Amino acid sequence: MSTQIDVVLPCLDEAAALPGVLAALPPGYRALVVDNGSRDGSPEVAARLGARVVHESRRGYGAAVHTGLLAAETELVCVLDADGSFDPAELPALVAPVADGSADLAVGRRRPVSASAWPWHARAGTALVAALLRQRGVPLRDLSPIRVARREALLGLGVTDRAFGYPLELLIRAATAGWRIRELDVTYAPRAAGTRSKVSGSVRGTLRATRDFAGVLRSMGGTR
Ligand SMILES: Nc1nc2c(ncn2[C@@H]2O[C@H](COP(=O)(O)OP(=O)(O)O)[C@@H](O)[C@H]2O)c(=O)[nH]1
Ligand SMILES: [Mg+2]
Numbered sequence: 001m002s003t004q005i006d007v008v009l010p011c012l013d014e015a016a017a018l019p020g021v022l023a024a025l026p027p028g029y030r031a032l033v034v035d036n037g038s039r040d041g042s043p044e045v046a047a048r049l050g051a052r053v054v055h056e057s058r059r060g061y062g063a064a065v066h067t068g069l070l071a072a073e074t075e076l077v078c079v080l081d082a083d084g085s086f087d088p089a090e091l092p093a094l095v096a097p098v099a100d101g102s103a104d105l106a107v108g109r110r111r112p113v114s115a116s117a118w119p120w121h122a123r124a125g126t127a128l129v130a131a132l133l134r135q136r137g138v139p140l141r142d143l144s145p146i147r148v149a150r151r152e153a154l155l156g157l158g159v160t161d162r163a164f165g166y167p168l169e170l171l172i173r174a175a176t177a178g179w180r181i182r183e184l185d186v187t188y189a190p191r192a193a194g195t196r197s198k199v200s201g202s203v204r205g206t207l208r209a210t211r212d213f214a215g216v217l218r219s220m221g222g223t224r
Helices: 018-023 042-048 061-071 088-099 120-135 151-156 166-176 203-219
Strands: 005-011 029-035 052-055 076-079 105-112 147-150 181-188
Touching: 005 042, 005 061, 005 088, 018 029, 018 042, 029 042, 029 061, 042 052, 052 061, 061 076, 061 151, 061 166, 076 088, 076 151, 088 105, 088 147, 088 181, 120 166, 120 203, 147 151, 147 166, 166 181, 166 203
Parallel strands: 005 029, 005 076, 029 052, 105 181
Antiparallel strands: 076 147, 105 147
């Protein structure tokens, strides 16, 4: 297995966060920034700092991640938010169980460092959806905001959601396919100053994400 690992970073207006995120990537972890029409210079900042940048014309978190997976070249891939809320130095701990074959998918469970890192409405929404997942026999506490798996296998799952339902559909498909999923604690900090949340930063954003989640649960046969 190559020692290089592509890190897919879905990015929409994260220029102020990118320097810190890219500088914190461990050796051998290659940044693959997927930009969806940022207007704050994110792609230029990323390219200047040595990241590979690909563009995805279709808006949406899922669209960006999927395009990143198609563009990635390494056997194992990581997916990480580009807003500075996660610590890239924690990626190797998630890579280890996938690399040694004891897990098919490793996902992070957010441990917020402060209340401002994770607004109550977003946390409540995630807890509710995670409870519905456990009802379906998927023993997780969070919705895999940071994940590691084999690229080919991930694409093979055939996730169709291109919006914020992507992580949930991925987890349901992985569980249905009998994947061994390992959930590990990861530090969750407030996003970088000078950037704005597209999801959990507002009640409206959380409601939109919850709508996308409900759509996934409905299209994948509801809850058991
Ligand atoms: N390319 C792209 N990235 C997105 C889009 N929406 C969100 N993101 C990125 O996905 C990650 C998660 O979004 P974020 O706003 O932090 O969600 P939150 O952490 O739940 O508030 C961040 O890196 C965003 O820049 C989008 O439409 N296109
Ligand atoms: Mg975020």
